[in-house]
Amino acid sequence: MQQYTFKTSKSNTRPVIRIYENLSAVIDTGADIPVCSDANVLIERLGANEISIPGKVIETVGISGSVRGRIFRVKGFELGPLIYPELNFFVPDDPTMSSTFLLSASMFNGLICEVNFKDHYFRITLLDDEQTVRLVSFEKDGEHICWDVRKSE
Template sequence: MKQFSLRLDKKQQRPVVLLKGALTALLDTGAFIPVWTDNEGILTDVLGGKLVKKGVPFIGFGGVAYGNLYQVTIEVGDLVFPNMHIVANDELDTSYNLILSATMFQSLIYEVDDKNHKFNVTIPDSESNVRNLRIEDSNGRLHILCHSA
């Protein structure tokens, strides 16, 4: 098993993890899909994201929203998500760059250590640190596929 920890932003009341490149991400165990909440220019120009499809509907507690679907490589500590699908919606007023969904950590062991301000992840021997996450459309419904590479 491999383990790693990331720091949580102490100034936030919710679990916001600090990533490489000064990016911050909300850990949302209720989220079904990862969402980019910042300017799409950062996603394309800085992170090299590629537009896949415009105007993709997705559902949250606020109802149906629309965003653009991108492919981008994201690193979350030792986890690498090559060509990961992410929906971009900059209409959300957030203090972080993206929302990490629980589906990204499928088959992993993870915990939010609020006392010590850490996000701890254990990668079992049967899993890889390279993760494949895809959003697929099936009859108008989004489906998430995530597994080890």
């Protein structure tokens, strides 16, 4: 068994962690899709490619309604012990996020994750038969996005 612990913010009611030195990311277990507020950061720093079709409307539906945006694929996104060889990020056309990244439930599908609001940490537990390499694929259904998460072989 392997555990990896991120400290979470004491001053924020949401589980906010630090990634890539000083960027904040929210663990959003209500979200299906990882979100990034800035496409250029994904492209220029994380080597992402846009995979949404230009002109094709991509929408996600959240608590505040429908949001349009584009999809970018990052090769080799890492979070603690987890490696995502290909991870798709939704980038809203008009992001109004208070963190640069939202890390979605789909990224942690099948894992043991603990958000501790008392002692302020987010802990990922990998059992011995769990892979650190995680594949999160998606398919489009009309103009909406569906996600299918599977472990690597």
